[in-house]
Amino acid sequence: MCQYTIKQDLQNAGRLKQQLEKLFEESFRTTIPDEPDVEPAIAPCQDPKFGDYQCNNSMGLWAKVKGKGTQFKCPYPIAEAIMKNLPSSEMIESCTVSRPGFINVILSKHWMARSIHKMLIYGIETWAPELPVKRAVVDFSSPNIAKEMHVGHLRSTIIGDTLARMLEYSKVEVLRRNHVGDWGTQVHTSLKLSMPMLLGLLGMKRGVNALRKMLTTPSNSIEEYNHFQINLLFFLLFILSNFILQPPDDIFRDLQFGMLIEYLFEKFPSGEVSDDQAIGDLEAFYKASKQRFDSDPVFKERAQKAVVSLQGGEEKYRKAWAQICEISRRGYERVYQRLGVHIEEKGESFYNSYIPGALELLNEKGLIEESEGARVIFIEGKNIPLIVVKRDGGYNYASTDLAALWYRLNEEKAEWIIYLTDVGQREHFEMVFTAAKRAGWLPAEDYKYPKSTHVGFGLVLGEDGKRFELAAAEEWTAEELDRTAEAVGYGAVNTVEKSLFLQRSEHTGHPNTCLSLVLLYADLKNNRTTNYTFSFDQMLNDKGNTAVYLLYAHARICSIIRRSGKDIEELKKTGTVELAHADERVLGLRLLQFPEIVEEACTNLLPNVLCEYLYSLSENSTRFYTSCQFLNAEKLINGSVKSRVCSKLLLEYLQVVGSAEETSRLLLCEATAVVMRQCFYLLGLTPVYKI
Numbered sequence: 001m002c003q004y005t006i007k008q009d010l011q012n013a014g015r016l017k018q019q020l021e022k023l024f025e026e027s028f029r030t031t032i033p034d035e036p037d038v039e040p041a042i043a044p045c046q047d048p049k050f051g052d053y054q055c056n057n058s059m060g061l062w063a064k065v066k067g068k069g070t071q072f073k074c075p076y077p078i079a080e081a082i083m084k085n086l087p088s089s090e091m092i093e094s095c096t097v098s099r100p101g102f103i104n105v106i107l108s109k110h111w112m113a114r115s116i117h118k119m120l121i122y123g124i125e126t127w128a129p130e131l132p133v134k135r136a137v138v139d140f141s142s143p144n145i146a147k148e149m150h151v152g153h154l155r156s157t158i159i160g161d162t163l164a165r166m167l168e169y170s171k172v173e174v175l176r177r178n179h180v181g182d183w184g185t186q187v188h189t190s191l192k193l194s195m196p197m198l199l200g201l202l203g204m205k206r207g208v209n210a211l212r213k214m215l216t217t218p219s220n221s222i223e224e225y226n227h228f229q230i231n232l233l234f235f236l237l238f239i240l241s242n243f244i245l246q247p248p249d250d251i252f253r254d255l256q257f258g259m260l261i262e263y264l265f266e267k268f269p270s271g272e273v274s275d276d277q278a279i280g281d282l283e284a285f286y287k288a289s290k291q292r293f294d295s296d297p298v299f300k301e302r303a304q305k306a307v308v309s310l311q312g313g314e315e316k317y318r319k320a321w322a323q324i325c326e327i328s329r330r331g332y333e334r335v336y337q338r339l340g341v342h343i344e345e346k347g348e349s350f351y352n353s354y355i356p357g358a359l360e361l362l363n364e365k366g367l368i369e370e371s372e373g374a375r376v377i378f379i380e381g382k383n384i385p386l387i388v389v390k391r392d393g394g395y396n397y398a399s400t401d402l403a404a405l406w407y408r409l410n411e412e413k414a415e416w417i418i419y420l421t422d423v424g425q426r427e428h429f430e431m432v433f434t435a436a437k438r439a440g441w442l443p444a445e446d447y448k449y450p451k452s453t454h455v456g457f458g459l460v461l462g463e464d465g466k467r468f469e470l471a472a473a474e475e476w477t478a479e480e481l482d483r484t485a486e487a488v489g490y491g492a493v494n495t496v497e498k499s500l501f502l503q504r505s506e507h508t509g510h511p512n513t514c515l516s517l518v519l520l521y522a523d524l525k526n527n528r529t530t531n532y533t534f535s536f537d538q539m540l541n542d543k544g545n546t547a548v549y550l551l552y553a554h555a556r557i558c559s560i561i562r563r564s565g566k567d568i569e570e571l572k573k574t575g576t577v578e579l580a581h582a583d584e585r586v587l588g589l590r591l592l593q594f595p596e597i598v599e600e601a602c603t604n605l606l607p608n609v610l611c612e613y614l615y616s617l618s619e620n621s622t623r624f625y626t627s628c629q630f631l632n633a634e635k636l637i638n639g640s641v642k643s644r645v646c647s648k649l650l651l652e653y654l655q656v657v658g659s660a661e662e663t664s665r666l667l668l669c670e671a672t673a674v675v676m677r678q679c680f681y682l683l684g685l686t687p688v689y690k691i
Helices: 006-012 017-029 058-065 075-084 107-124 151-169 184-215 222-244 248-267 283-296 297-311 314-340 348-362 399-411 422-440 478-495 513-524 545-566 568-573 582-592 594-604 608-627 648-656 661-683
Strands: 042-044 053-055 092-098 100-105 136-140 171-177 370-371 374-377 384-391 414-424 450-456 688-690
Touching: 017 042, 017 053, 042 248, 042 608, 058 075, 058 545, 075 688, 100 107, 100 399, 107 568, 107 582, 107 661, 107 688, 136 222, 151 171, 151 314, 151 414, 151 450, 151 513, 151 594, 151 608, 151 661, 171 374, 222 648, 248 283, 248 297, 248 314, 283 297, 297 314, 348 370, 348 384, 348 399, 384 399, 384 422, 399 422, 414 422, 422 450, 513 545, 513 608, 513 688, 545 608, 545 661, 545 688, 568 661, 582 594, 582 608, 594 661
Parallel strands: 136 171, 136 414, 414 450
Antiparallel strands: 042 053, 053 100, 092 100, 370 374, 374 384
């Protein structure tokens, strides 16, 4: 039996799959010494009757060695040799080989029990997986200044926060970045176009008048004709500068700032806004200004002039815009506080000063070419190029994203850069990443670090199958979030135990437990790449993979421990964990798989993997304390007690407390609660301890 020091205990604690991989790596070196780069393919057995884990390398190894004078005739003898050459280990009870060459491993229940007990003593942090990166950037949320968050921003926020938490737990330093649309990239463009725009508008007006005069007055004066041509030239300049050189979405984005500022002056002539409440709902403020812009030509003209004044640096307009930005940021922060999310803002404007240098580096590599007046990077397999400098000399989203990528690689020294947006932006990021690879900023192989990854997610659908909308606006306003939280709380109270659940619960953490557990989990439990249907009925169901069920399952475990009257911290020091019963062993194995589940969720950037694990762990724990027949449990439950409403809960309690295995089973309950709470934390949820 190997003797472990405390340091070795901590290094090996909970890393079940990794330890098996090391054992099989050593066996590979002995069995197939001419194939040194084989990575062990270790996975849980699909059918528990074969074992706990299996090694699936024999078939692949046979494909490598056949025809090379090997002694082996097929995968089966290779598997037998690998099993025979496994080093002695206290973690393995036995191994078998099944055809065509699977090596099945049954773990030692004594090793499993000791590993769980060590986690209780040293903490859940000892079960954190080891990832091949030390620092990562997670770019998520990223709303646009002066507009409320929409559902896509909320999905990005929820998923991004969970990915950041999982990476942080895995000992990765995570730089949480909020790449807000703060308008920095458009200032340069619009300033250059302000004069052509004004001249073009003037030419359009005069040209139309000249044309009308030519058509209504039978005069062929050369002077009138020349006047028309000159103004037609101005009009073409307007079309060229505003609809060809500058894309329409950029124009609208520029003008929306002007209309917001002008509307602000209309409501507050001094330009001073006392507080957020003075403006009220920023989204409503935006819609009101847009309505004025569309319906009032005089207001529209003032808004256009406001853009020029803002970009010309006029203090009055700059100050007004700064107020709108700050109010917008405070609105986002309220949402982040509700969700328990921490994030640092580094918006588009932050990277403006890095754009010229980043583009020069790309140009030195010969990647940037001239095309129809713009500067672009052609990407193989794409129908359109990546435009990095527009025809007017202005920058765009691609310019900013390339500069941000360079900054994160070279200044922030990130090894993994993760972007969370809807799936519609996938092609844009593919082109940006390809350009970075061609420049040598990133390795050509996707599996090597440093690397960048786009994490796309699908739509939220209403129960009618259409894109989810709130108040027909496709936006989550602060008021709607409040109403949603209230509705969830009411629904949970009336769904689970009617008047007992949540209303009388005790919890810690941020105050919106109902919103957190129900809305967040409903989003995270779905594979992020697919669309999902928003349904309160499903979210509030107390059966199945829902937050309500998980909340209740955790509270029941805590209730069993609390009713025992035992000091669980003292039991950790004096007691031991035993996995004698079959359901105890099943639960113990599932607990030990927690590190590899977190690693899988991090590697594939899929929070739903952790949600599925949490649900299965809850089911295992329920089976553990309800199906086992424990000593003295039935004797302590008389007919009068059985008739009570709470008899089921009392039976569960007595099956643990009062049994001969009480100490071990209380420790197993505590281990389950600890792992569940860590899952809750990684998912950004707050557990309930008492019903």
